[in-house]
Amino acid sequence: MEVAEAKAVVIKVAALCGSIRKASFNRGLIRSAIQISEESIKGMEIEYLDISGLGMVNTHLEVDGTFPPQVEEFRKKILEADSILFSSPDYNYSITAPLKNAIDWASRPPNCWADKAAAIVSASGGSGGSRLHYHLRQIGVFLDLHFINKPEFFLKAFEPPSKFDGDGNLVDEEVKERLKGVLVALHEFTLRLQNKH
Numbered sequence: 001m002e003v004a005e006a007k008a009v010v011i012k013v014a015a016l017c018g019s020i021r022k023a024s025f026n027r028g029l030i031r032s033a034i035q036i037s038e039e040s041i042k043g044m045e046i047e048y049l050d051i052s053g054l055g056m057v058n059t060h061l062e063v064d065g066t067f068p069p070q071v072e073e074f075r076k077k078i079l080e081a082d083s084i085l086f087s088s089p090d091y092n093y094s095i096t097a098p099l100k101n102a103i104d105w106a107s108r109p110p111n112c113w114a115d116k117a118a119a120i121v122s123a124s125g126g127s128g129g130s131r132l133h134y135h136l137r138q139i140g141v142f143l144d145l146h147f148i149n150k151p152e153f154f155l156k157a158f159e160p161p162s163k164f165d166g167d168g169n170l171v172d173e174e175v176k177e178r179l180k181g182v183l184v185a186l187h188e189f190t191l192r193l194q195n196k197h
Helices: 002-007 025-040 069-080 097-107 130-143 173-193
Strands: 011-017 044-049 083-087 117-124 154-156
Touching (some): 011 025, 025 083, 069 097, 083 173, 117 130
Parallel strands (some): 117 154
């Protein structure tokens, strides 16, 4: 009976994209992650959360412990998630403004990020987004987010052969396998963190 219950555990993952541009490669990574989880990772459900409609953080918009409706809905989704998947390019050696804004909204008391497992993937020029990872990990320390350490996933998006099609969909099978490795590690770490393994 206990074995059956353990197998029934479903990890809910909230996926956030740091790029809000049309045909974003990083949103393509999230779409691919959703497909991979549906096809080959039992017990993991990934939901993409669109952060493009969140207004800029402004504490004057917080009234008697409540937030603007879109922010309330976003915070609720983060609270309900077991773990977080961040997918973002780096802008100027750091995280993007939309992603930082979303992080800040959900960190307002009570902090919605606390004690959740997390993973970072990135598709970007230059280093593939590696500097973003380190800044996001630093922020995670304050937020009590627990990031997987390995495997790391930095994708140099513009190096041949093409990794994405014209709509931003991931088409490289080797990269999909690397992405699957991150998801498997996130799934296992989340279960371990929750003592459900």
